[in-house]
Amino acid sequence: MRFWRRPLDMPPVKLSRGEVIILPERCKGCGFCIAYCPRGVLALSEEFNKKGYHPPYVKEADKCVNCHFCEIICPEFAIYSINLFEKEGEKAGA
Amino acid sequence: MRGKKRELPGHPMDRLLRVDRIPHIWCSGCGIGTIFGGVLAAIQKLDIDLNKLAMVSGIGCTGRMAGYIKVDSFHTTHGRAIPFATGLKLARPDIKVIVASGDGDLFAIGGNHLIHAARRNIDMTVICVNNLNYGMTGGQQAPSTPLGFKTTTTPEGSPEEPFNFCYLAAACGAVYVARWTALHIRLLTNSIAEALQKKGFTFIEILCPCPSVFGRRNKMGNALETLKLYHDRSVIKNEIDPKEAGIDLFGEIVVGKFVDRERPTFIDYYRSIVCHETPEDNVIRIAR
Ligand SMILES: Cc1ncc(C[n+]2csc(CCOP(=O)(O)OP(=O)(O)O)c2C)c(N)n1
Ligand code: SF4
Numbered sequence: 001m002r003f004w005r006r007p008l009d010m011p012p013v014k015l016s017r018g019e020v021i022i023l024p025e026r027c028k029g030c031g032f033c034i035a036y037c038p039r040g041v042l043a044l045s046e047e048f049n050k051k052g053y054h055p056p057y058v059k060e061a062d063k064c065v066n067c068h069f070c071e072i073i074c075p076e077f078a079i080y081s082i083n084l085f086e087k088e089g090e091k092a093g094a
Numbered sequence: 095m096r097g098k099k100r101e102l103p104g105h106p107m108d109r110l111l112r113v114d115r116i117p118h119i120w121c122s123g124c125g126i127g128t129i130f131g132g133v134l135a136a137i138q139k140l141d142i143d144l145n146k147l148a149m150v151s152g153i154g155c156t157g158r159m160a161g162y163i164k165v166d167s168f169h170t171t172h173g174r175a176i177p178f179a180t181g182l183k184l185a186r187p188d189i190k191v192i193v194a195s196g197d198g199d200l201f202a203i204g205g206n207h208l209i210h211a212a213r214r215n216i217d218m219t220v221i222c223v224n225n226l227n228y229g230m231t232g233g234q235q236a237p238s239t240p241l242g243f244k245t246t247t248t249p250e251g252s253p254e255e256p257f258n259f260c261y262l263a264a265a266c267g268a269v270y271v272a273r274w275t276a277l278h279i280r281l282l283t284n285s286i287a288e289a290l291q292k293k294g295f296t297f298i299e300i301l302c303p304c305p306s307v308f309g310r311r312n313k314m315g316n317a318l319e320t321l322k323l324y325h326d327r328s329v330i331k332n333e334i335d336p337k338e339a340g341i342d343l344f345g346e347i348v349v350g351k352f353v354d355r356e357r358p359t360f361i362d363y364y365r366s367i368v369c370h371e372t373p374e375d376n377v378i379r380i381a382r
């Protein structure tokens with residue numbers, strides 16, 4: 001959210017940070033995780049896995065907020081996120 | 095940290111999966127895997143004792159779920175998941191029973207079993223993956239195939255009106271009835287958890303993309319396009335009369351929790367009327 005001026009009583013917003021982990025051998029390249037990641041962290045790689053699919057790769061690692069959405073939408077149990085650390089962020093919602 | 099191999103925690107669902115059988119057989123973009131993940135997440139969320147849980151499924155792509163979950167499970171013959179689950183529940187009333195199967199298995203060949211299990215209010219949670227056709231056998235018409243849609247057995251388009259599964263389950267006596275799509279994962283997970291905690295016959299229908307067969311034959315594009323269709327067309331209408339909750343792929347796809355009520359289960363009545371363990375009036379009073 002953008003403010004015209006920063007409210008004096010605005011608490012610091014905790015921005016969670018995640019690390020997304022891909023298990024390329026389980027992936028079938030459906031693209032669900034890429035299309036539904038709210039932060040545009042993932043992209044389709046050029047590489048093939050053993051089954052001949054293109055798994056995703058982490059394009060913008062810093063943007064992951066550990067929302068787990070890629071993890072729950074993936075039909076293959078091929079991707080998950082873990083909590084990195086809690087950053088005291090000012091860029092809330094940016 | 096670079097260079098050194100890090101200890102990663104592994105996928106959070108691995109605890110509940112038979113990981114040696116993964117990757118599973120479902121096609122790329124098939125929604126069954128996502129829905130299966132929702133079932134596992136609900137089990138994880140409730141922290142159910144895995145020795146007190148069983149999954150039963152019939153035949154079909156969806157029916158394969160029973161082979162991938164790491165609890166006691168049984169892959170029955172076509173249409174017979176519910177009668178097997180009924181026997182299991184009556185022999186072992188202390189365990190939770192999940193039935194996971196396809197629209198064809200549960201409502202075509204298995205339709206009679208479903209209506210009577212709902213009528214008797216047998217304590218089980220039925221997860222019905224509705225991909226609008228028989229996926230496993232190459233895409234024949236099912237009782238869910240929408241009017242005018244193509245299948246191998248209706249190449250000109252289906253000339254039959256489909257069932258409304260939620261309306262049917264509710265009319266037969268299910269105590270919990272909900273419908274979601276493979277895109278409503280968090281709502282679906284919560285709904286499964288809610289159903290698992292209820293006593294009685296609980297029923298959840300989930301619309302699911304079948305890109306290889308139904309999607310291809312009806313020129314619906316890839317699975318992402320079907321998910322987009324769910325996104326654009328789904329309307330959540332909790333508590334609505336399921337009679338009014340239709341699935342119109344060109345109009346509104348109504349989702350939500352439609353029924354949540356209490357009714358004595360078959361075991362309650364049996365213990366009272368046949369075994370005289372509890373006073374009859376008690377149970378009959380709850381029924382009214
Ligand atoms: C007695 C019997 N009749 C027919 C079949 C063939 N058959 C296998 S799966 C299936 C239909 C499955 O459809 P559905 O339950 O919707 O599951 P899906 O594959 O779509 O998930 C049929 C007719 C069978 N295995 N056994
Ligand atoms: S956890 Fe959320 S933000 Fe991070 S990659 Fe997955 S979907 Fe994107």
Ligand code: SF4
Binds near residue numbers: 026031034
């Ligand atoms: S959702 Fe899963 S299977 Fe699909 S592309 Fe992403 S990692 Fe691969």
Ligand code: SF4
Binds near residue numbers: 120
């Ligand atoms: S045939 Fe359809 S339902 Fe079966 S695994 Fe493939 S996409 Fe899924």
Ligand SMILES: [Mg+2]
Binds near residue numbers: 196223225229
């Ligand atoms: Mg089906």
